[in-house]
Amino acid sequence: MFTSLTGLWLPENKTLTRKLLPQLDISTEFYDYVEEALEIFETFTEITVGSNFLLSVLFALALNLLWSMIESMQVLTFVPLFDIRMPAIPTLVFGILTEIAAFDYVEVGDYFEMAFDVSDAEPID
Numbered sequence: 841m842f843t844s845l846t847g848l849w850l851p852e853n854k855t856l857t858r859k860l861l862p863q864l865d866i867s868t869e870f871y872d873y874v875e876e877a878l879e880i881f882e883t884f885t886e887i888t889v890g891s892n893f894l895l896s897v898l899f900a901l902a903l904n905l906l907w908s909m910i911e912s913m914q915v916l917t918f919v920p921l922f923d924i925r926m927p928a929i930p931t932l933v934f935g936i937l938t939e940i941a942a943f944d945y946v947e948v949g950d951y952f953e954m955a956f957d958v959s960d961a962e963p964i965d
Contacts, residue, residue: 917941 864870920926920934952958
């Protein structure tokens with residue numbers, strides 16, 4: 841006699857049977873279909889990874905160029921501070937570049953005071 845941990849028992853000459861659900865009949869046609877789907881998925885994965893790599897390289901190059909341009913713009917905005925006499929046109933161009941670098945082309949106006957409730961106050965001694 842067999843006794844389980846839960847105390848259930850089964851006589852020696854008896855067996856427990858359970859009918860299984862119908863199983864898939866894997867034919868060669870189904871197997872070929874699965875193989876073809878796996879090949880398509882593998883190709884799609886390779887294309888996705890490759891295109892992701894190329895895009896990341898392109899974006900890295902573009903961002904590197906943009907960062908270099910920003911650095912050179914910063915250096916150019918400090919040129920008028922040098923003690924050098926310049927003609928009127930370069931002085932005008934450097935004035936425009938300074939406005940662009942300082943983001944002065946966006947008028948803030950009184951919005952800053954309204955947004956942050958800034959008011960004039962007496963100094964604290």
